[in-house]
Amino acid sequence: MRTVAGGSRPAAFRGRGRRSGPHPGSRRHLPVGSSARCRRKGRVVSRRATRRRSGARRPVRRRRPRPVVWLALGAGKVLLGIAPVVGVGVWLATAPVFDLELDIQIEEAERVSEQWVRSRLAPLEGRNLPLLSLEPAARRLDHEWIREAELVKRLPNELTVRVVEHQPAALFAAGDRAWVIDRDGRAIVACERAPDLCGGDLVSVSIESAPAGERLGDGPARNPGAGAGSSRGAGASRNVQGEVLARTLKRALDVAAEVRAFEWGRQVRAVEVISDDDYLLACTGRPATVLVRGSDLTAKASVFELLRNAITEHNDPEVVDLRFRDRIVLSMEAPAARIATDAEGAPAAQDGVQAPS
Structure with missing residues (x-):
């Protein structure tokens, strides 16, 4: 093989550098898409480097976790979310700081004493205040003179009890029976249970159409009071005769108040x-x-x-x-x-x- 003057390349390779591409068997073969600058400088660029520069990557196949792993991960997340709530609940239910103490307030108390209220609620002392249900506690204050009982929780351990008594407004007499009634015409107590009121200065109310107590039934309907449950309320609603009588007495008391x-x-x-x-x-x-x-x-x-x-x-x-x-x-x-x-x-x-x- 002869050598051409002016260069060190053999004659068989003369002019091949100006072709659109090197010989397929050449070691300097570049992939399609490589820049002319790289070809002129004669650098050898691998396929991997070319893909890295152009941004095209072969997708990586990831191995999916097994179902057991998924279940374990889900259970762990649930436990992490529930554990603080359960911990707070256990603390509220067992902490001694929430042991109940009574604070009793009675407005215009004449018939209901603080000692009676405290004795009725004594079984609740020491119980956990956040877990205490107020409705059963209110039913313990079932007294003929209690008109309203309000129980309020005050954290951490105080139960405030506010008691309002019935205010006697008049006496209703029919025959040999008599009742102390409130401003709504409802019976509070029979006169034999409050003789001091029956001989006092209360206004007397009577009905001419029943001078001997006829058509009065069991007397005026009673006020349900603070400790009335669902059964007692249903029984009071069935006493239609007593409700009508109570409304009649209320109108009479309204007339007396107006004059x-x-x-x-x-x-x-x-x-x-x-x-x-x-x-x-x-x-x-x-x-x-x-x-x-x-x-x-x-x-x-x-x-x-x-x-x-x-x-x-x-x-x-x-x-x-x-x-x-x-x-x-x-x-x-x-x-x-x-x-x-x-x-x-x-x-x-x-x-x-x-x-x-």
């Missing part, structure tokens, strides 16, 4: 229900008896307040009837057992003096 806004109304000591809307008021002064109608009580009572001095000064009546639309009827005699009514439903005028309204 107390006037000077003559402060002398009312007894209210008798004559009919659904007619009431007889017994007073300590003069007049001794005032007949009113609940639907127009305020207007008629205001007129009587203005004319009262003139009426009592000239006539000094025993009975004043305010139930008529256009007049005030005065009578010198005590009312009969039953008040007669005319065809229109208004009370019939009795013998007496009529004063213009």
Whole structure:
């Protein structure tokens, strides 16, 4: 093989460097896509280096974990999430700092003592306060004079008990039976269990249609109270007769409270229900008896307040009837057992003096 002058390359390789690519058998073979600069410099670039520069990589096949591994990982995550909650719950249930202590507050206590409340709740002392259910605790305070009992948890260990008693508003008598009732007309206790109240200054309420206690059943419905459970509440709802009687007594007490806004109304000591809307008021002064109608009580009572001095000064009546639309009827005699009514439903005028309204 001869050598061409001016170069050290054999003649057989002359001009091959200017071809589009080297000979396929050459060791300087470059892959398609390599830069001309690399070819001119004569550097040998491997396929792996070319792929690394161009960003194309062969995907790596990863081995999937076994199902047992997946279950173990999931169980571990669940335990890590539940463990703090379980720990806090165990601490709340067993820590001595949450042992219950009682703080009792009684408003206007006359019939229920703090000692009685504390004795009823004594089995709860020392129990865990966060786990204590308040409804069974409230049922322990079932007392005829307790109107409302409020139990409040105060962490870490204090249970505040607030007790409100019934306020007696009137006495309801029917025949040989009598009850102390509240402002809602509901029975609090029978008079034989509170003799000091039955002989006091409470307003007396009666119903003329049942002078001997007829159609009264077991008396007015009782207030469910603080310790009423679901069974007791259902039994009270079935006492329809007692509920109707309680509503009637409540309307009578509302009438007595309304007339107390006037000077003559402060002398009312007894209210008798004559009919659904007619009431007889017994007073300590003069007049001794005032007949009113609940639907127009305020207007008629205001007129009587203005004319009262003139009426009592000239006539000094025993009975004043305010139930008529256009007049005030005065009578010198005590009312009969039953008040007669005319065809229109208004009370019939009795013998007496009529004063213009």
